[in-house]
Amino acid sequence: MSKKKYTKDHEWVSIENEIATIGISNHAQESLGDIVFIELPSVGKSVKAKDEICVVESVKAASDIYAPIDGEIIEVNNNLENDAAIINQDAENEGWIFKMKISDSNQYSELMSEDEYKQFLEQ
Protein backbone atom coordinates (compact mmCIF):
# COMPACT_ATOMS: atom_id res chain seq x y z
CA MET A 1 0.00 0.00 0.00
CA SER A 2 1.22 3.49 -0.82
CA LYS A 3 2.20 6.03 1.85
CA LYS A 4 -0.70 7.74 3.54
CA LYS A 5 -1.55 11.26 2.39
CA TYR A 6 -3.74 13.88 4.03
CA THR A 7 -6.16 16.61 2.97
CA LYS A 8 -6.73 20.03 4.51
CA ASP A 9 -10.16 18.75 5.56
CA HIS A 10 -8.41 16.23 7.85
CA GLU A 11 -9.01 13.10 5.78
CA TRP A 12 -6.38 10.45 5.10
CA VAL A 13 -6.02 8.62 1.78
CA SER A 14 -3.94 5.58 0.89
CA ILE A 15 -3.81 3.98 -2.54
CA GLU A 16 -3.29 0.42 -3.74
CA ASN A 17 -3.88 -0.65 -7.38
CA GLU A 18 -5.78 2.56 -8.17
CA ILE A 19 -8.14 1.93 -5.26
CA ALA A 20 -8.08 4.68 -2.61
CA THR A 21 -9.10 4.04 0.98
CA ILE A 22 -10.31 7.10 2.88
CA GLY A 23 -10.96 7.94 6.50
CA ILE A 24 -10.64 10.86 8.90
CA SER A 25 -7.33 11.61 10.59
CA ASN A 26 -6.59 10.80 14.20
CA HIS A 27 -6.44 14.54 14.82
CA ALA A 28 -9.97 14.94 13.38
CA GLN A 29 -11.30 12.12 15.55
CA GLU A 30 -9.78 13.71 18.63
CA SER A 31 -11.30 17.09 17.97
CA LEU A 32 -14.74 15.65 17.13
CA GLY A 33 -14.88 13.67 20.37
CA ASP A 34 -17.15 10.62 20.80
CA ILE A 35 -18.51 9.71 17.36
CA VAL A 36 -22.05 8.33 17.60
CA PHE A 37 -23.23 8.01 14.01
CA ILE A 38 -21.99 8.03 10.46
CA GLU A 39 -24.11 8.40 7.36
CA LEU A 40 -22.17 6.27 4.85
CA PRO A 41 -22.02 7.23 1.15
CA SER A 42 -23.83 5.23 -1.57
CA VAL A 43 -21.74 2.64 -3.38
CA GLY A 44 -21.55 3.26 -7.12
CA LYS A 45 -21.71 7.02 -6.88
CA SER A 46 -19.27 9.07 -8.99
CA VAL A 47 -17.84 12.04 -7.16
CA LYS A 48 -15.50 14.96 -7.73
CA ALA A 49 -12.79 16.15 -5.34
CA LYS A 50 -14.28 18.43 -2.62
CA ASP A 51 -17.82 17.00 -3.03
CA GLU A 52 -19.60 16.37 0.25
CA ILE A 53 -19.71 12.59 0.51
CA CYS A 54 -21.09 11.73 3.91
CA VAL A 55 -21.54 13.02 7.47
CA VAL A 56 -19.94 12.06 10.77
CA GLU A 57 -21.95 12.95 13.86
CA SER A 58 -20.15 13.27 17.16
CA VAL A 59 -21.53 14.32 20.52
CA LYS A 60 -20.22 17.80 19.72
CA ALA A 61 -21.12 18.41 16.06
CA ALA A 62 -22.00 17.10 12.63
CA SER A 63 -19.04 17.17 10.30
CA ASP A 64 -19.03 16.71 6.50
CA ILE A 65 -16.57 14.34 4.85
CA TYR A 66 -15.37 15.42 1.40
CA ALA A 67 -14.09 13.38 -1.51
CA PRO A 68 -10.30 13.93 -1.53
CA ILE A 69 -10.04 13.18 -5.28
CA ASP A 70 -12.27 12.36 -8.28
CA GLY A 71 -13.54 8.80 -8.59
CA GLU A 72 -16.28 6.28 -7.94
CA ILE A 73 -17.29 4.97 -4.50
CA ILE A 74 -16.88 1.19 -4.65
CA GLU A 75 -17.08 0.06 -1.02
CA VAL A 76 -18.07 1.41 2.40
CA ASN A 77 -17.08 0.21 5.87
CA ASN A 78 -20.37 -1.33 7.03
CA ASN A 79 -18.93 -2.07 10.49
CA LEU A 80 -19.28 1.65 11.20
CA GLU A 81 -23.05 1.42 10.74
CA ASN A 82 -23.35 -0.47 14.03
CA ASP A 83 -20.41 1.03 15.86
CA ALA A 84 -19.21 4.43 14.67
CA ALA A 85 -16.94 4.61 17.73
CA ILE A 86 -14.46 2.40 15.81
CA ILE A 87 -13.32 5.70 14.29
CA ASN A 88 -12.41 6.98 17.77
CA GLN A 89 -10.53 3.79 18.57
CA ASP A 90 -8.59 3.44 15.31
CA ALA A 91 -9.29 6.31 12.90
CA GLU A 92 -6.48 5.56 10.47
CA ASN A 93 -6.89 1.75 10.11
CA GLU A 94 -10.03 -0.10 11.23
CA GLY A 95 -11.95 3.17 11.09
CA TRP A 96 -11.64 3.60 7.31
CA ILE A 97 -14.88 4.98 5.86
CA PHE A 98 -15.02 4.29 2.12
CA LYS A 99 -13.00 3.11 -0.89
CA MET A 100 -12.88 4.78 -4.30
CA LYS A 101 -11.71 3.80 -7.76
CA ILE A 102 -9.74 6.89 -8.66
CA SER A 103 -9.61 8.52 -12.07
CA ASP A 104 -6.64 10.88 -11.73
CA SER A 105 -3.63 9.77 -9.69
CA ASN A 106 -2.05 13.24 -10.06
CA GLN A 107 -4.63 14.53 -7.61
CA TYR A 108 -3.31 12.05 -5.08
CA SER A 109 0.28 13.20 -5.40
CA GLU A 110 -0.82 16.79 -4.69
CA LEU A 111 -2.10 15.86 -1.21
CA MET A 112 0.02 16.39 1.91
CA SER A 113 2.48 13.82 3.20
CA GLU A 114 2.30 12.86 6.87
CA ASP A 115 5.06 15.37 7.73
CA GLU A 116 3.39 18.13 5.74
CA TYR A 117 0.09 17.39 7.48
CA LYS A 118 1.81 17.61 10.88
CA GLN A 119 3.20 21.01 9.91
CA PHE A 120 -0.25 22.03 8.66
CA LEU A 121 -1.74 21.15 12.07
CA GLU A 122 0.86 23.25 13.87
CA GLN A 123 0.10 26.36 11.83
Add this chain to the structure above:
Amino acid sequence: MPINYKTGIINEHKNVRNHSGIFDVSHMGQILIENNESYLHKLEKYIPLQLKKLIKNRSHYSFLLNKDGGVIDDLIISNIDIKDKSYLYIVYNASRKKEDEEIFISCAPNAEKIYNKNCLFAIQGPDSINVLKNIIDIPNNMNFFDILISKYNNNEIIVSRSGYTGEDGFELSIPNESAENFITNLLKNENTMLCGLGSRDSLRLEAGLSLYGHELNEKITPIEAGLSWALDKERLEDENLNGNKVLRDQLKNKLSNKKIGLISTSKSMLRDGMTLFDNNNNQIGKITSGCFSPNLNKSIAIGYIISEFDTDNPIFCEIRKKLELVKINNLPFVKKNYKKNGSVYE
Protein backbone atom coordinates in the same frame (compact mmCIF):
# COMPACT_ATOMS: atom_id res chain seq x y z
CA MET B 1 -14.20 24.79 31.84
CA PRO B 2 -13.42 22.60 28.82
CA ILE B 3 -16.03 20.73 26.73
CA ASN B 4 -14.57 17.49 28.06
CA TYR B 5 -11.52 16.02 29.77
CA LYS B 6 -9.41 13.06 28.59
CA THR B 7 -11.97 10.24 28.59
CA GLY B 8 -14.65 12.09 26.62
CA ILE B 9 -18.23 13.28 27.03
CA ILE B 10 -19.98 9.89 27.05
CA ASN B 11 -17.66 8.38 29.63
CA GLU B 12 -17.96 11.45 31.89
CA HIS B 13 -21.75 11.34 31.52
CA LYS B 14 -21.95 7.66 32.50
CA ASN B 15 -19.60 8.18 35.42
CA VAL B 16 -21.96 10.80 36.86
CA ARG B 17 -25.02 8.55 36.44
CA ASN B 18 -23.24 5.50 37.94
CA HIS B 19 -20.76 6.99 40.41
CA SER B 20 -19.96 10.71 40.55
CA GLY B 21 -18.30 13.52 38.64
CA ILE B 22 -16.93 16.97 39.45
CA PHE B 23 -17.76 20.13 37.49
CA ASP B 24 -15.82 23.36 37.85
CA VAL B 25 -18.59 25.93 37.38
CA SER B 26 -16.61 28.88 38.75
CA HIS B 27 -17.59 30.88 35.67
CA MET B 28 -21.10 31.27 37.11
CA GLY B 29 -22.22 34.37 38.99
CA GLN B 30 -22.42 34.30 42.80
CA ILE B 31 -23.62 37.27 44.82
CA LEU B 32 -24.50 37.98 48.47
CA ILE B 33 -27.30 40.44 49.19
CA GLU B 34 -28.02 41.57 52.75
CA ASN B 35 -31.35 40.26 53.99
CA ASN B 36 -32.81 43.72 54.47
CA GLU B 37 -36.48 44.51 53.97
CA SER B 38 -36.01 47.42 51.59
CA TYR B 39 -33.64 45.41 49.35
CA LEU B 40 -36.00 42.44 49.33
CA HIS B 41 -38.94 44.63 48.41
CA LYS B 42 -37.04 46.05 45.44
CA LEU B 43 -35.91 42.58 44.33
CA GLU B 44 -39.50 41.32 44.49
CA LYS B 45 -40.22 43.45 41.44
CA TYR B 46 -38.10 40.97 39.44
CA ILE B 47 -38.19 37.73 41.44
CA PRO B 48 -41.56 35.87 41.66
CA LEU B 49 -41.05 34.61 45.24
CA GLN B 50 -42.03 35.94 48.68
CA LEU B 51 -38.44 36.79 49.53
CA LYS B 52 -39.20 37.85 53.13
CA LYS B 53 -40.60 34.43 53.89
CA LEU B 54 -37.80 32.25 52.54
CA ILE B 55 -36.84 29.52 55.01
CA LYS B 56 -33.31 29.75 56.32
CA ASN B 57 -30.91 27.18 54.83
CA ARG B 58 -33.16 26.39 51.86
CA SER B 59 -32.60 27.11 48.14
CA HIS B 60 -35.21 27.95 45.51
CA TYR B 61 -35.22 27.85 41.74
CA SER B 62 -36.50 31.18 40.43
CA PHE B 63 -36.14 33.89 37.80
CA LEU B 64 -35.50 37.54 37.13
CA LEU B 65 -38.51 38.69 35.08
CA ASN B 66 -38.77 41.61 32.67
CA LYS B 67 -41.82 43.86 32.25
CA ASP B 68 -43.49 41.35 29.93
CA GLY B 69 -42.89 38.40 32.23
CA GLY B 70 -40.01 37.19 30.02
CA VAL B 71 -37.03 35.54 31.67
CA ILE B 72 -33.98 37.83 32.11
CA ASP B 73 -32.28 34.89 33.82
CA ASP B 74 -33.02 31.76 35.80
CA LEU B 75 -31.21 31.40 39.12
CA ILE B 76 -30.94 29.65 42.48
CA ILE B 77 -31.67 31.85 45.48
CA SER B 78 -30.95 30.81 49.06
CA ASN B 79 -31.36 32.27 52.53
CA ILE B 80 -28.22 31.75 54.64
CA ASP B 81 -26.35 33.28 57.60
CA ILE B 82 -22.67 34.03 57.20
CA LYS B 83 -20.82 35.26 60.30
CA ASP B 84 -24.13 35.99 62.10
CA LYS B 85 -25.46 38.08 59.27
CA SER B 86 -28.41 37.05 57.14
CA TYR B 87 -28.01 37.03 53.33
CA LEU B 88 -29.63 36.03 50.10
CA TYR B 89 -27.04 34.00 48.22
CA ILE B 90 -27.82 33.94 44.50
CA VAL B 91 -26.16 31.80 41.82
CA TYR B 92 -26.84 32.93 38.25
CA ASN B 93 -25.75 32.29 34.67
CA ALA B 94 -22.33 33.47 33.52
CA SER B 95 -23.80 34.66 30.21
CA ARG B 96 -26.21 36.96 32.08
CA LYS B 97 -23.83 38.54 34.63
CA LYS B 98 -24.15 42.03 33.15
CA GLU B 99 -27.98 42.08 33.02
CA ASP B 100 -28.42 40.42 36.42
CA GLU B 101 -25.88 42.53 38.29
CA GLU B 102 -27.42 45.73 37.00
CA ILE B 103 -30.64 44.66 38.72
CA PHE B 104 -28.98 43.35 41.89
CA ILE B 105 -26.95 46.54 42.38
CA SER B 106 -29.94 48.80 41.63
CA CYS B 107 -31.92 46.98 44.35
CA ALA B 108 -29.06 46.53 46.85
CA PRO B 109 -26.11 48.91 46.21
CA ASN B 110 -23.83 47.02 48.61
CA ALA B 111 -24.51 43.61 47.06
CA GLU B 112 -21.23 41.67 47.08
CA LYS B 113 -20.17 39.66 44.02
CA ILE B 114 -18.11 36.77 45.38
CA TYR B 115 -17.21 34.83 42.23
CA ASN B 116 -13.79 36.47 42.02
CA LYS B 117 -12.77 35.18 45.43
CA ASN B 118 -14.80 31.95 45.57
CA CYS B 119 -14.69 29.01 43.16
CA LEU B 120 -17.88 27.08 42.55
CA PHE B 121 -17.75 23.30 42.15
CA ALA B 122 -20.52 20.77 41.64
CA ILE B 123 -20.13 17.13 42.55
CA GLN B 124 -22.94 15.10 41.03
CA GLY B 125 -24.02 11.47 41.04
CA PRO B 126 -25.25 8.80 43.48
CA ASP B 127 -21.81 8.46 45.13
CA SER B 128 -21.22 12.18 45.62
CA ILE B 129 -22.35 12.11 49.26
CA ASN B 130 -19.73 9.44 50.07
CA VAL B 131 -16.95 11.15 48.15
CA LEU B 132 -17.71 14.47 49.83
CA LYS B 133 -18.13 13.02 53.33
CA ASN B 134 -14.48 11.97 53.32
CA ILE B 135 -13.52 15.62 53.20
CA ILE B 136 -16.22 17.70 54.89
CA ASP B 137 -19.05 17.07 57.37
CA ILE B 138 -22.46 16.64 55.79
CA PRO B 139 -25.43 16.15 58.13
CA ASN B 140 -27.43 12.98 57.40
CA ASN B 141 -30.71 14.88 57.26
CA MET B 142 -29.60 17.27 54.52
CA ASN B 143 -32.20 17.19 51.70
CA PHE B 144 -32.15 18.30 48.11
CA PHE B 145 -32.15 22.13 47.99
CA ASP B 146 -30.94 22.41 51.61
CA ILE B 147 -27.95 24.74 52.01
CA LEU B 148 -25.53 25.32 54.88
CA ILE B 149 -22.19 26.82 55.85
CA SER B 150 -19.43 24.29 56.49
CA LYS B 151 -15.67 24.50 57.02
CA TYR B 152 -12.75 23.34 54.93
CA ASN B 153 -9.14 24.21 55.85
CA ASN B 154 -10.52 26.67 58.42
CA ASN B 155 -12.32 28.54 55.64
CA GLU B 156 -16.08 28.93 55.54
CA ILE B 157 -17.59 27.27 52.49
CA ILE B 158 -21.18 27.27 51.22
CA VAL B 159 -22.58 23.78 50.62
CA SER B 160 -25.90 23.19 48.92
CA ARG B 161 -27.45 19.87 47.98
CA SER B 162 -28.34 20.68 44.40
CA GLY B 163 -27.11 20.45 40.85
CA TYR B 164 -27.97 20.35 37.20
CA THR B 165 -27.82 16.68 36.24
CA GLY B 166 -30.97 15.10 37.70
CA GLU B 167 -28.78 13.18 40.16
CA ASP B 168 -28.22 13.70 43.85
CA GLY B 169 -25.27 16.02 44.38
CA PHE B 170 -23.79 19.12 45.90
CA GLU B 171 -22.58 22.56 44.88
CA LEU B 172 -19.75 24.10 46.87
CA SER B 173 -18.59 27.69 46.99
CA ILE B 174 -14.99 27.61 48.20
CA PRO B 175 -12.43 30.43 48.71
CA ASN B 176 -9.89 30.36 45.85
CA GLU B 177 -6.93 29.64 48.18
CA SER B 178 -8.47 26.29 49.21
CA ALA B 179 -9.98 25.34 45.86
CA GLU B 180 -7.12 23.38 44.31
CA ASN B 181 -6.45 21.44 47.46
CA PHE B 182 -10.15 20.62 47.79
CA ILE B 183 -10.40 19.23 44.24
CA THR B 184 -7.15 17.28 44.62
CA ASN B 185 -8.58 15.66 47.73
CA LEU B 186 -11.87 14.78 46.03
CA LEU B 187 -10.03 13.24 43.09
CA LYS B 188 -8.20 10.85 45.41
CA ASN B 189 -11.37 8.81 45.13
CA GLU B 190 -10.75 6.64 42.06
CA ASN B 191 -14.40 6.48 41.01
CA THR B 192 -14.86 10.21 40.56
CA MET B 193 -13.50 12.38 37.73
CA LEU B 194 -13.50 15.88 36.36
CA CYS B 195 -16.32 16.48 33.87
CA GLY B 196 -16.77 19.21 31.27
CA LEU B 197 -19.49 21.28 29.62
CA GLY B 198 -20.38 18.52 27.14
CA SER B 199 -21.54 16.03 29.75
CA ARG B 200 -23.09 18.84 31.80
CA ASP B 201 -25.31 19.54 28.79
CA SER B 202 -26.25 15.91 28.03
CA LEU B 203 -26.96 15.22 31.72
CA ARG B 204 -29.23 18.27 32.14
CA LEU B 205 -31.01 17.50 28.87
CA GLU B 206 -31.76 13.91 29.94
CA ALA B 207 -33.09 15.36 33.19
CA GLY B 208 -35.32 17.73 31.16
CA LEU B 209 -33.76 20.84 32.74
CA SER B 210 -33.87 24.16 30.88
CA LEU B 211 -30.79 26.08 29.73
CA TYR B 212 -30.80 29.86 29.46
CA GLY B 213 -30.39 30.99 25.85
CA HIS B 214 -32.05 27.80 24.64
CA GLU B 215 -35.33 26.98 26.41
CA LEU B 216 -35.35 30.32 28.22
CA ASN B 217 -34.91 33.88 27.03
CA GLU B 218 -36.41 37.35 27.45
CA LYS B 219 -39.25 36.51 25.05
CA ILE B 220 -40.34 33.34 26.87
CA THR B 221 -42.17 33.42 30.21
CA PRO B 222 -41.69 30.73 32.86
CA ILE B 223 -45.24 29.54 32.13
CA GLU B 224 -44.52 29.07 28.42
CA ALA B 225 -41.35 27.21 29.43
CA GLY B 226 -43.42 24.77 31.51
CA LEU B 227 -41.95 26.14 34.75
CA SER B 228 -45.07 27.63 36.38
CA TRP B 229 -44.42 25.38 39.41
CA ALA B 230 -41.53 27.71 40.28
CA LEU B 231 -43.78 30.82 40.40
CA ASP B 232 -45.31 31.89 43.70
CA LYS B 233 -49.03 32.13 42.86
CA GLU B 234 -49.65 34.84 45.51
CA ARG B 235 -46.95 37.00 44.00
CA LEU B 236 -48.72 36.82 40.61
CA GLU B 237 -51.50 38.95 42.20
CA ASP B 238 -48.94 41.59 43.25
CA GLU B 239 -48.87 44.65 40.96
CA ASN B 240 -45.24 45.22 42.05
CA LEU B 241 -44.11 42.06 40.18
CA ASN B 242 -42.90 42.55 36.61
CA GLY B 243 -45.24 40.93 34.09
CA ASN B 244 -47.82 39.99 36.74
CA LYS B 245 -50.78 40.59 34.41
CA VAL B 246 -49.24 38.68 31.49
CA LEU B 247 -48.47 35.73 33.75
CA ARG B 248 -51.98 35.70 35.28
CA ASP B 249 -53.53 35.74 31.80
CA GLN B 250 -51.25 32.94 30.61
CA LEU B 251 -52.25 30.76 33.56
CA LYS B 252 -55.94 31.24 32.67
CA ASN B 253 -55.81 31.10 28.88
CA LYS B 254 -54.29 28.76 26.34
CA LEU B 255 -50.64 29.33 25.50
CA SER B 256 -49.50 29.73 21.91
CA ASN B 257 -46.56 27.33 22.30
CA LYS B 258 -45.76 24.29 24.41
CA LYS B 259 -42.47 22.73 25.42
CA ILE B 260 -41.92 19.09 24.42
CA GLY B 261 -39.30 16.37 24.67
CA LEU B 262 -38.33 14.49 21.49
CA ILE B 263 -36.44 11.28 20.70
CA SER B 264 -34.89 10.51 17.33
CA THR B 265 -36.20 7.35 15.62
CA SER B 266 -33.01 6.94 13.58
CA LYS B 267 -29.37 7.39 14.46
CA SER B 268 -29.36 11.03 13.33
CA MET B 269 -28.66 13.71 15.88
CA LEU B 270 -31.25 16.29 16.85
CA ARG B 271 -29.64 19.69 17.37
CA ASP B 272 -30.50 23.19 18.49
CA GLY B 273 -32.21 25.26 15.76
CA MET B 274 -33.62 22.37 13.68
CA THR B 275 -37.18 22.91 12.40
CA LEU B 276 -40.15 20.65 13.20
CA PHE B 277 -42.97 19.87 10.72
CA ASP B 278 -46.34 18.09 10.72
CA ASN B 279 -47.15 15.45 8.08
CA ASN B 280 -48.49 18.15 5.72
CA ASN B 281 -45.12 19.91 5.69
CA ASN B 282 -46.33 22.79 7.86
CA GLN B 283 -43.75 24.21 10.22
CA ILE B 284 -44.96 23.57 13.78
CA GLY B 285 -41.92 24.41 15.91
CA LYS B 286 -38.21 24.31 16.57
CA ILE B 287 -35.68 22.39 18.63
CA THR B 288 -34.00 24.49 21.33
CA SER B 289 -31.52 21.86 22.65
CA GLY B 290 -30.45 18.50 21.30
CA CYS B 291 -27.75 15.98 22.09
CA PHE B 292 -26.81 12.32 22.09
CA SER B 293 -28.24 10.63 25.17
CA PRO B 294 -25.77 8.06 26.53
CA ASN B 295 -28.51 6.57 28.76
CA LEU B 296 -31.00 6.02 25.91
CA ASN B 297 -28.34 5.49 23.23
CA LYS B 298 -30.31 7.81 20.92
CA SER B 299 -30.48 11.49 20.21
CA ILE B 300 -32.90 13.46 22.40
CA ALA B 301 -34.10 17.06 22.25
CA ILE B 302 -36.24 19.72 23.86
CA GLY B 303 -38.22 22.12 21.68
CA TYR B 304 -41.30 24.25 21.36
CA ILE B 305 -44.30 23.50 19.11
CA ILE B 306 -47.56 25.37 18.58
CA SER B 307 -50.14 24.45 21.23
CA GLU B 308 -52.91 23.51 18.81
CA PHE B 309 -50.78 20.70 17.35
CA ASP B 310 -52.24 17.35 18.41
CA THR B 311 -49.29 15.31 19.64
CA ASP B 312 -50.95 12.05 18.57
CA ASN B 313 -49.96 13.04 15.03
CA PRO B 314 -46.48 12.37 13.65
CA ILE B 315 -43.76 15.04 13.95
CA PHE B 316 -40.86 15.35 11.54
CA CYS B 317 -37.54 17.08 12.07
CA GLU B 318 -35.53 18.52 9.20
CA ILE B 319 -32.05 17.01 9.47
CA ARG B 320 -29.65 17.99 6.68
CA LYS B 321 -32.51 18.78 4.26
CA LYS B 322 -34.29 15.47 4.93
CA LEU B 323 -37.42 15.06 7.07
CA GLU B 324 -37.05 12.39 9.73
CA LEU B 325 -39.75 11.09 12.06
CA VAL B 326 -39.23 11.99 15.74
CA LYS B 327 -41.19 10.73 18.74
CA ILE B 328 -42.61 12.83 21.59
CA ASN B 329 -41.28 11.83 24.98
CA ASN B 330 -42.42 13.16 28.34
CA LEU B 331 -39.79 15.17 30.21
CA PRO B 332 -37.56 14.18 31.90
CA PHE B 333 -36.01 11.50 29.69
CA VAL B 334 -34.24 9.98 32.69
CA LYS B 335 -35.87 9.81 36.13
CA LYS B 336 -34.53 12.32 38.65
CA ASN B 337 -32.74 10.90 41.63
CA TYR B 338 -32.95 13.66 44.26
CA LYS B 339 -32.90 13.27 48.02
CA LYS B 340 -36.43 14.15 49.14
CA ASN B 341 -37.67 17.73 49.05
CA GLY B 342 -39.01 19.91 51.85
CA SER B 343 -41.47 22.83 51.79
CA VAL B 344 -40.61 26.26 50.41
CA TYR B 345 -41.73 28.74 53.12
CA GLU B 346 -41.69 28.83 56.91
